[in-house]
Amino acid sequence: MRLKKLIFSSNRKHKKIGKMKNSKRFVKILGVGSYVPEKVVTNDDLSKIVDTSDEWIRARTGIRERRIAASDQTTSDLCVCAARKAMENASIAVDDIDLILTGTITSDVVLPSTSVFIQTKLGLKNIPCLDYNVACSGLQYGIELARSLIESRRYKNILLVCGDKLSAITDWEDRSTCILFGDGAGAIVLSATENEEENSIIDVVLGANGEHSELIILPAGGSREPASEKTVSERKHFMKMSGRDLFREAVKIMGNCAQEILDRNGMSANDMDFVVTHQANWRIIDAVRERLGVSPEKVCVTIEKYGNTSASSCIIALDSLIKNGKIVRGSKVLTVGFGAGLTWGAAILKF
Numbered sequence: 021m022r023l024k025k026l027i028f029s030s031n032r033k034h035k036k037i038g039k040m041k042n043s044k045r046f047v048k049i050l051g052v053g054s055y056v057p058e059k060v061v062t063n064d065d066l067s068k069i070v071d072t073s074d075e076w077i078r079a080r081t082g083i084r085e086r087r088i089a090a091s092d093q094t095t096s097d098l099c100v101c102a103a104r105k106a107m108e109n110a111s112i113a114v115d116d117i118d119l120i121l122t123g124t125i126t127s128d129v130v131l132p133s134t135s136v137f138i139q140t141k142l143g144l145k146n147i148p149c150l151d152y153n154v155a156c157s158g159l160q161y162g163i164e165l166a167r168s169l170i171e172s173r174r175y176k177n178i179l180l181v182c183g184d185k186l187s188a189i190t191d192w193e194d195r196s197t198c199i200l201f202g203d204g205a206g207a208i209v210l211s212a213t214e215n216e217e218e219n220s221i222i223d224v225v226l227g228a229n230g231e232h233s234e235l236i237i238l239p240a241g242g243s244r245e246p247a248s249e250k251t252v253s254e255r256k257h258f259m260k261m262s263g264r265d266l267f268r269e270a271v272k273i274m275g276n277c278a279q280e281i282l283d284r285n286g287m288s289a290n291d292m293d294f295v296v297t298h299q300a301n302w303r304i305i306d307a308v309r310e311r312l313g314v315s316p317e318k319v320c321v322t323i324e325k326y327g328n329t330s331a332s333s334c335i336i337a338l339d340s341l342i343k344n345g346k347i348v349r350g351s352k353v354l355t356v357g358f359g360a361g362l363t364w365g366a367a368i369l370k371f
């Protein structure tokens with residue numbers, strides 16, 4: 021009799037779990053946070069170290085200044101500051117995080133991952149930690165990864181962090197690149213919900229084309245060309261970039277993938293409250309805006325203050341819109357990224 025009762029109750033429990041497994045799970049953005057270092061470097065400051073001018077930089081890029089990390093600040097330090105703010109805004113305890121995903125191209129060290137340093141600095145233990153390298157499309161790739169892992173019921177609260185200390189891989193003797201980049205980090209807490217009304221991720225589109233891998237590359241220090249005196253003297257541990265080609269590709273690719281995600285959801289850019297593109301160059305942002313046919317008020321531009329901060333640029337922009345009360349509950353945002361690889365991605369988010 022007791023045995024029968026036990027079997028009956030265990031079957032009932034099993035059925036309940038089975039039902040839960042079949043019901044669709046959704047993903048809610050619980051909180052967003054960002055961090056930029058204190059030190060401001062203006063265009064005039066740069067004109068003292070390379071042959072350039074404030075006028076040229078502003079006209080060609082829209083950048084006025086950027087933030088540069090202190091020499092003893094690492095990428096994980098920047099990421100931890102952003103992560104703490106995101107968790108505070110999410111009202112979630114750090115112990116409730118069950119996975120850390122970090123998008124970075126400037127890991128603290130080559131081995132191990134930056135995520136493990138973030139884990140330790142946050143006082144977390146044992147939860148899985150994973151870095152991924154897609155450069156400036158890190159937000160869109162990270163959202164897709166987090167969404168899949170939450171929807172599959174493997175994880176509940178994911179800390180997605182994108183951060184870079186680009187100043188560490190910038191050639192400060194190369195005027196064609198050093199004017200573009202800045203340091204910063206952004207973080208998002210994504211959590212499981214069974215309530216479809218709370219779903220924040222409407223759709224994501226990703227892509228990559230390795231045929232253009234040489235357009236922006238840090239050539240040495242990997243297995244292809246390990247570090248040597250020669251690679252150092254040839255300045256091969258800094259980013260090399262074909263600016264004009266990248267400009268053309270960025271406009272084309274970001275425009276295409278934004279249009280693709282809008283089309284497949286039966287939406288137009290004007291259905292969005294905001295469009296947040298990767299902040300690489302004001303002229304690129306404006307060309308994508310024109311292609312999508314949206315008014316300038318709907319497009320967030322933070323590049324003048326921070327330059328190109330890689331994957332964190334879209335999160336820093338989202339965070340500024342939230343802080344200024346422009347993104348509110350129910351706001352729809354199209355975010356589009358583009359980066360080394362080449363990689364790209366677009367996501368439609370609902371807050």
Ligand code: COA
Nearest residue numbers: 072073076080156195196199263264266267300301358359
């Ligand atoms: N200050 C003054 N002159 C500069 C300069 C600087 N910082 N950098 C380049 N120049 C000069 C060039 O030497 C060139 O001179 P020349 O005509 O005598 O040869 C001239 O300015 C024009 O250079 P060009 O490269 O054609 O300028 P541009 O209008 O394409 O702007 C970038 C250059 C880099 C700003 C622009 O191409 C760009 O933003 N590209 C995309 C980069 C990007 O997004 N990278 C990250 C991808 S995630």
